[in-house]
Amino acid sequence: MNEVFATVYGYARALWRRRWWAVAVAWSVCGLAWVIVLLLPERYEAKASVYVDTRTALRPVLEGIAIQQDFQAQLSLVREALLSRPQLEAVATKTKLYADITDAAGKEALVSALQKQITVVATAAAAGSSNTQQEALYTISYQHPNRDKSVEVVRTLLDNFVEGTLSGNRSGADEAQNFLGSEIRELEKRLADAEARLADFKKHNVGMLPGERGDYFSRLETEMNGLQQSETNLAIALSRREELQRQLAVARQYVPGTSTTSGSGGAGVGSDLSARIQESEARLEEHLLRFTEKHPEVVALRRTIVELKEREAKELAELAQGRPGSGAIRSLNVNPVYQSIQVQLNQVEVELASLRGAVAQHRKEMAGLRTYVDSAPEVEQEFSRLNRDYSVIKAQYETLVGRLEKARVTDNATQSGIVRFEVIEPPRAGMAPVWPKRSLFIAMALFFGIGGGIVAALLPHFLWPTFGDMESLSRLTGLPVLGAVSLLRRPDAAIQVRQQVVFFAAACLGLVVVGVALVVFGNAGARALQSLLV
Amino acid sequence: MSLIERALQKARESGDAAPTALERASIGSTPKPSQTPEQHKRTTAAVELPRIAAAPDLTITEAFLREKGLRAPTDQEQQQRAEYRHIKHGLFAEFRNTEMRRLVLVTSALQGDGKSYSAAHLSLSLAVEPDHTILLVDADVIRPNVSRAFGLSDRPGLMDAVGDESMDVQSLIVTTSIEGFSILPAGRPNQNATEYFASARMHEVMEQLLAVPNRIVVVDSLPLLLTTEARALASLAGQILLVVRAEITPQSAVLKALELLGESANVKLLLNAAVHTKALDYLGLGYGYNYYNVEK
Numbered sequence: 001m002n003e004v005f006a007t008v009y010g011y012a013r014a015l016w017r018r019r020w021w022a023v024a025v026a027w028s029v030c031g032l033a034w035v036i037v038l039l040l041p042e043r044y045e046a047k048a049s050v051y052v053d054t055r056t057a058l059r060p061v062l063e064g065i066a067i068q069q070d071f072q073a074q075l076s077l078v079r080e081a082l083l084s085r086p087q088l089e090a091v092a093t094k095t096k097l098y099a100d101i102t103d104a105a106g107k108e109a110l111v112s113a114l115q116k117q118i119t120v121v122a123t124a125a126a127a128g129s130s131n132t133q134q135e136a137l138y139t140i141s142y143q144h145p146n147r148d149k150s151v152e153v154v155r156t157l158l159d160n161f162v163e164g165t166l167s168g169n170r171s172g173a174d175e176a177q178n179f180l181g182s183e184i185r186e187l188e189k190r191l192a193d194a195e196a197r198l199a200d201f202k203k204h205n206v207g208m209l210p211g212e213r214g215d216y217f218s219r220l221e222t223e224m225n226g227l228q229q230s231e232t233n234l235a236i237a238l239s240r241r242e243e244l245q246r247q248l249a250v251a252r253q254y255v256p257g258t259s260t261t262s263g264s265g266g267a268g269v270g271s272d273l274s275a276r277i278q279e280s281e282a283r284l285e286e287h288l289l290r291f292t293e294k295h296p297e298v299v300a301l302r303r304t305i306v307e308l309k310e311r312e313a314k315e316l317a318e319l320a321q322g323r324p325g326s327g328a329i330r331s332l333n334v335n336p337v338y339q340s341i342q343v344q345l346n347q348v349e350v351e352l353a354s355l356r357g358a359v360a361q362h363r364k365e366m367a368g369l370r371t372y373v374d375s376a377p378e379v380e381q382e383f384s385r386l387n388r389d390y391s392v393i394k395a396q397y398e399t400l401v402g403r404l405e406k407a408r409v410t411d412n413a414t415q416s417g418i419v420r421f422e423v424i425e426p427p428r429a430g431m432a433p434v435w436p437k438r439s440l441f442i443a444m445a446l447f448f449g450i451g452g453g454i455v456a457a458l459l460p461h462f463l464w465p466t467f468g469d470m471e472s473l474s475r476l477t478g479l480p481v482l483g484a485v486s487l488l489r490r491p492d493a494a495i496q497v498r499q500q501v502v503f504f505a506a507a508c509l510g511l512v513v514v515g516v517a518l519v520v521f522g523n524a525g526a527r528a529l530q531s532l533l534v
Numbered sequence: 535m536s537l538i539e540r541a542l543q544k545a546r547e548s549g550d551a552a553p554t555a556l557e558r559a560s561i562g563s564t565p566k567p568s569q570t571p572e573q574h575k576r577t578t579a580a581v582e583l584p585r586i587a588a589a590p591d592l593t594i595t596e597a598f599l600r601e602k603g604l605r606a607p608t609d610q611e612q613q614q615r616a617e618y619r620h621i622k623h624g625l626f627a628e629f630r631n632t633e634m635r636r637l638v639l640v641t642s643a644l645q646g647d648g649k650s651y652s653a654a655h656l657s658l659s660l661a662v663e664p665d666h667t668i669l670l671v672d673a674d675v676i677r678p679n680v681s682r683a684f685g686l687s688d689r690p691g692l693m694d695a696v697g698d699e700s701m702d703v704q705s706l707i708v709t710t711s712i713e714g715f716s717i718l719p720a721g722r723p724n725q726n727a728t729e730y731f732a733s734a735r736m737h738e739v740m741e742q743l744l745a746v747p748n749r750i751v752v753v754d755s756l757p758l759l760l761t762t763e764a765r766a767l768a769s770l771a772g773q774i775l776l777v778v779r780a781e782i783t784p785q786s787a788v789l790k791a792l793e794l795l796g797e798s799a800n801v802k803l804l805l806n807a808a809v810h811t812k813a814l815d816y817l818g819l820g821y822g823y824n825y826y827n828v829e830k
Contacts, residue, residue: 013781013809014781017781464784464785464786465784465785466779466780466781466782466783466784466785467778467780467781467783467785467788467805468780468781468808468809469780469805469808469809470805470808473778473788473803473805474803476785476788476789477788477789477792477803479776479792479801479802479803480624480802480803481802481803481804481805482620482621482624482625482775482802482803482804483617483618483620483621483624483804483805484617484780484804484805484806484808484810485614485617485618485621485648485652485655485804485805485806485807485808486610486613486614486617486807486808486809486810487780487807487808487809487810488606488607488610488614488807489607489610490607491607491609
């Protein structure tokens with residue numbers, strides 16, 4: 001323990017011996033350090049925090065529908081891009097950081113400095129379950145001597161950041177949408193052309209088109225069957241007409257008037273004429289049984305019949321012309337059988353006409369088909385090609401329209417919140433400079449100054465030690481020490497020592513007081529000093 | 535009144551009286567009570583010195599000493615005296631061995647450690663011893679502080695004796711008014727002085743000085759590390775007293791000096807100008823001889 005005391009006492013004495021060295025060193029170190037600290041330019045720090053959440057309710061809904069983007073990778077990319085040279089150059093230009101620098105080397109140096117000085121720190125808030133972290137807190141910070149400028153830089157950066165992330169989609173999305181839109185418009189045009197061509201084709205080849213009418217050969221077959229059918233019907237109709245005509249020729253047009261004539265027009269036609277004709281014909285038949293044709297009575301009868309018939313015909317004609325009034329007419333009634341036959345005949349005539357028309361039609365069709373026998377397959381080819389083109393274009397069109405819709409939905413989803421940006425802290429800078437912490441530096445300078453002084457005083461004691469007492473002398477040399485002779489004190493030693501102590505204390509205290517004053521008034525002093533020198 | 539003062543008084547009173555103790559010292563020694571005349575004869579066989587004038591060459595008074603800076607302030611006088619006494623006793627312990635050469639070489643590692651001061655004070659302290667006489671030799675020819683301090687700068691001394699073989703060194707000794715205390719000055723500086731220190735002549739001179747019985751020779755020499763002479767003298771010494779100045783002499787210098795002296799040398803240390811404060815006394819680190827401070 002005594003040794004400890006002795007050692008400590010030795011230090012104290014060594015320090016006292018070189019106290020003025022200590023004071024000088026302390027004052028020099030402190031003075032220099034304080035001047036430097038006071039002259040340090042201030043830096044204000046502006047910070048902004050952005051909270052990015054890519055985990056919202058929309059995601060599962062839009063899964064598969066909207067294009068899922070890897071926002072995390074994107075944000076990292078954005079951060080890299082944010083601190084890229086072009087970006088920073090833009091920021092530097094916008095915030096006028098280039099103020100005095102005009103040469104390229106200087107500008108480049110400034111941008112390099114910015115790259116180092118601007119920090120974008122991402123802290124992940126929580127780890128997502130499926131893929132990487134889905135939430136992140138991004139803090140952009142920057143320091144600059146001018147407070148407003150620092151805020152401006154951070155604000156610009158923040159805007160770039162948000163803008164870059166959103167419109168790193170949105171511009172992509174916009175571009176995609178624009179591209180899709182232009183493609184769609186072109187396709188629409190082509191589609192319209194194809195439609196027109198198809199319609200044109202259809203118009204020109206109206207009978208030839210497949211579809212409702214089947215292809216060529218089946219159509220031909222149909223026509224042939226139709227023709228056959230119509231011809232058959234025609235033949236039937238013709239034979240009917242023949243039959244009817246034959247029946248008509250045989251049947252008597254008029255019959256003697258009976259009470260059945262109800263006043264119908266044509267029913268009262270020359271009944272006595274037709275009676276006389278009938279009479280004559282009955283006599284003729286009778287004669288023919290006995291005599292031959294050459295018999296004069298027979299011939300006379302024949303002549304009479306003819307005359308009568310001519311008269312009847314004349315009367316009928318007149319009747320038919322609407323010249324009534326001939327007496328013979330009133331007495332004749334048209335034969336109903338004759339009438340029905342006539343009607344049927346008319347019908348058949350009509351039918352014949354239509355059948356003929358049908359036959360003609362079929363024939364024409366067949367002729368038409370046959371003329372196109374060579375070109376029908378080509379036409380069909382052409383038609384199917386046009387159709388195919390049309391359907392291809394249409395399919396493309398529909399795909400693109402679908403994509404455009406999808407992209408639009410994605411965009412809307414983005415805007416409505418697949419990525420949620422929340423500016424936690426808008427760009428703000430503290431009112432006080434963040435660096436230098438003058439008080440701290442000044443205190444540290446004081447501490448180091450005092451320390452330095454002590455070291456300066458004690459260093460020789462350690463580097464070139466001496467003997468302070470007999471014990472150490474004896475110990476270190478291993479030889480006996482006969483004794484020690486005290487250092488003589490002057491008579492006024494006590495006063496001298498006291499004086500020295502006072503001076504020394506004053507010097508130390510002065511240093512501390514100045515230090516404390518600077519700690520308190522550091523910033524004001526700094527400004528004063530800087531305004532003096534700058 | 536201290537012994538010295540009494541001696542001085544006596545000297546003043548005696549004038550041309552019978553040889554005082556000082557004279558006896560310069561002439562030779564008187565037989566000790568315990569010794570037979572034969573024994574005494576034997577010890578003083580070496581040299582018969584011519585009688586020297588009874589009057590001392592140098593008058594040393596308190597005022598003289600004080601003027602020369604060889605006295606401590608009154609309040610510390612006791613302390614210093616006690617301290618040198620303490621050291622003296624340490625030396626004497628060796629001298630009980632009669633084979634030991636009674637030559638104490640006072641040296642130090644570097645300049646300004648207090649060799650001359652220590653040598654002078656030791657000599658003055660030793661001079662009080664009744665059984666011995668002291669010869670203080672100033673061997674520091676380059677800076678003859680002792681000679682200067684006692685005002686003997688222009689007197690012939692050691693160097694002259696060493697330089698001139700015919701010279702009798704005993705005749706150069708300066709007697710003082712202090713009984714049993716005489717001084718051999720350094721002498722006139724000589725170009726080749728440093729060469730002589732290792733010479734046989736120096737040996738011879740020292741032998742002659744030592745031949746006087748019961749004489750202790752205290753030699754104030756040169757710094758060990760700064761010169762080569764001290765080392766040469768070291769071989770002649772019975773004891774070497776290495777003076778170390780507290781808080782000034784670097785440890786390395788002391789250790790190097792000791793190395794120079796070698797293992798076989800009989801070295802003792804003296805801590806000069808040591809710190810002494812009341813605080814140290816309280817801590818038990820001091821050595822205050824306050825017991826002597828008796829209020830009268």
